[in-house]
Amino acid sequence: MATILTSYDTGSKPFKPDISRGKWSSLTDFYTATLTHSFGIKTFSIIPLYAVSTSGILFIIPFMVGLLILSIPLYFMQSFMGQFSSSGYISVYRIAPLFKGIGFSILIMNLATICYSICLTSYTLTYFLASFNPELPWMTCNNGWNTHNCTVVQKFDENHTLAYSERWSTIEYFVHAVRQVPPEDEDEVVIVSWRLLLCTIIIWVMTTAITIQGVEFIGKLLRYFCYIILVCLVIFFLRIIFLERGLHFIYHFFIPKLEHFNYFEYFMFGIILPISLYGTGGGTVLTLSSYNNFHADIKLYSWINAIVLLNIAIIVGICSSIVEDYLEEHYNFRFFYYEITDFQLPFVGMPFFIGKLEIPNFWALVFYLMLLLGEFSTCVVQMLSITTAIFDEFELLRTYKKGITIAISCCLFIFSVCFTTNEGTKIVQNLFNASSITLCVVCFLDIMIVVWFYGREKFQRDVLFLMQGKMYQTWEFMILRFVTPVLILFVTLINIAIYLSELYYVQNKYWDIILITILVKALPTILIFSWILYKMKISTGNILVRLKRICVPTDWYPIDPGDKRRYDDVIGACSENIRDLVTNIDIVDDDDGYD
Structure with missing residues (x-):
């Protein structure tokens, strides 16, 4: 059987587990924590873009491919x-000690990611607090941030075509009030958005206070967050499908035009979307499962x-498709055609749609509470992952x-302030788009480590011991070992090529943003190779x-003394039952591990 060395054998410092790290109060907390982490702005910005671009329900095809072949394994x-x-x-x-640099690389990426994740959460908190105003501020053009080109169309007029210079009130609120981007005819100077800064302070204080309470408290809190999010989603979904001509719009979603399904770029991004929603490459699933x-x-x-994630994707796809068709038919508002942001649905189209409903403040509170809890859960999980890895x-x-933990939060808050400026918000969008690629790279390396360097026999043995005799099926292992890494490598290379081609067209205008994105996302990978050389x-x-x-x-080995003794017995005695179960699986020759 395979050899498992101790630190005494290698002369290295022994690993001492943290016996006070705690555990979830129930397995449900692990399930709801991973679900809430995957539910936020990305769900309501990327999925709607795919649903509209691939003509309705057809976006589910690449999404299901990503779920079955990439996400589940x-x-x-x-x-x-974990x-x-x-x-x-x-x-x-x-x-595999040779690849420990991956862990340090993930840590640096998460330290950078949480800074702009807090900024994204501050977007949702800003809209949530604004929903308490008697009149929704993004539905009027008489505010200090509005320009003379601002417009609010009350109803569709086929004789009036919106001029290119005219700007919808929801766009001006997001661009000029929230992000503090000055009008095009003004000199660009660095301006701090006081709304985002105040919300960022609130979110950092709450995130830190929750993190230091421990994992049991976090698990219970995220569990209730998950329930609230799902209730808000169902309520909002029911309101949308009962719109005027709602059934017609649903029919349009489920009976798409096949000639529109020719977007290779969206298909490739759709495959890796489940990975980015789970945050697997960022170590979040690994960290949460360790409890x-x-x-x-x-x-x-x-x-x-x-x-569950598949059903959420379908519901979000239906909602976004109905909202787009409804606004286009009634107000000639095609919000997906505005390239001022990649967050068209949550911060451009949906605010206008909500403003046209009865009791708009109520529906604004429901929608932005849902987004706020999802994004805030992401921040809490990321902070938990960072502190867990360090301690x-x-x-x-x-x-x-x-x-x-408090000191880390204070230091990261200083960097977060940069993302509350008008220039920093542009960087947030670029980092947001590039995150999926780095996640895929880490996932690919993890597959190589577990099923190739660690080895098929050892992996099967450990799974048997962990699952108390439940076998990881042959076809499942075949997918994980061969199909998943090939597909993830192919899709990652294609998406890198697409991303670089897009950067080529905007390099003269946004070269500084591109440089910062490369530094934040690419340089941490140098740690991986530096550690290998060391x-x-x-x-x-x-x-x-x-x-x-x-x-x-x-x-x-397991850190629990009882589990460790049983695991040592399995390895030391080379249990024939376990050995036969593993070696009788005719997958490949057992010469891939380092025995």
Whole structure:
């Protein structure tokens, strides 16, 4: 059987688990935490764009491909890594010490990501608070931020064509009031949006206060958030389908025109969309699963989560399609054609649609409460992932958890202020679009580590032990080992090419934004190769000997003493039952692991 080394064998510092890290009060908390994390602005901005661009229900085709071939296998694999090791995304790479740099790279990316995620959450909080005004501020043109080109169309007039210079009131509110972008005829200076700054302060204080309460409190809070989000979604969905000619619009969604389904770019992005919604490459699923009980049935929940996410995607697709058709038919407002932002539905089209409903303030509160809780959950989960990774890896810091968490929040808040300026909001949009590519790269590397470097036999053995005898089926493993990495590599390369081609056309105007995006998203990957070179340098022997030695798992065992003893018995005694179950699976020769 495979060899599992200890830190004593390698002469390295032993791993000491954090016995005070806590666990979820129930497995439901893990399920709802991953679901709320995947429900926010991205769900209501990217999915509607795909639904409209691919002519209705056809957007589900690439989305389902991504769920079945990428998301479900990756969700299970990363849940296995976190649950088996009970560690964050740095310490978990005891499974292959050579690639521990991936963990540090994820940490840096998450430190950068949470800064602009807080900014996105401040968008939703701004709209939520504005919904308490007697008159929704984005539905009028008599405000200080409006220009002389502002317009609010009360009803569709086929004899009036909107001039190019005219700007809808919802666009001006988002661009000039929220993002503080000056009109085109004014000199561009760096201006801080006091609305975003105030909301950013509130969100950072709440995120920090919740994080230091511990994982049990976070789990219960996110559970209730998830229930509220789903209730708001159902209420809002029911209101939309009962619009005038609502059934006609639904029919238009489910009976699309096939000639419109020729957008290769959207198909490729649609495949990786489930990965970006889950945040798998960012270590969030891995971190959340590390708080599970050791024998929790993660395989079942990977399928449940995928089914729920698919239904949410269909509901969001129907809502966005109906809203687009309704506004175009009644007000000639084609909000998806405005390229001032990639958030057309949540901050341009939906505000105008809500403003035309009866009791608009109520529906604005329902919609933006749903988005606010989803985005805020993302911030809490990201902060939990950051602190978990740090405290699991650095034992000396565990005594000062609350103080260090507050210090991290204060430092990150300073960087978040940059994203509350008119120039910073432009960077947020670019970083938001580039996030899926970095997630895919990390997911691809994780697959290589677990099912190739760690090895088929060892992975099957650990899954058997973790799932208490439930086998990971042959066809499932075949998909995870061969189909998933090939598809994710292909789609990632295509999306990189598409992204670079788009940057080529805007490089002269936004070269500074492009440079910052590359620095934030690409440079952390240098840590991966730097760590590999460092481990190779301090090891001994020729290159092959060094590579084999530092790829062997070190201290890779359950942290619970009882589970560890049983796991040691499995490895030490080479249980014939488990060995036969694993080796009888005729997949490939067992020479892929480093034994």
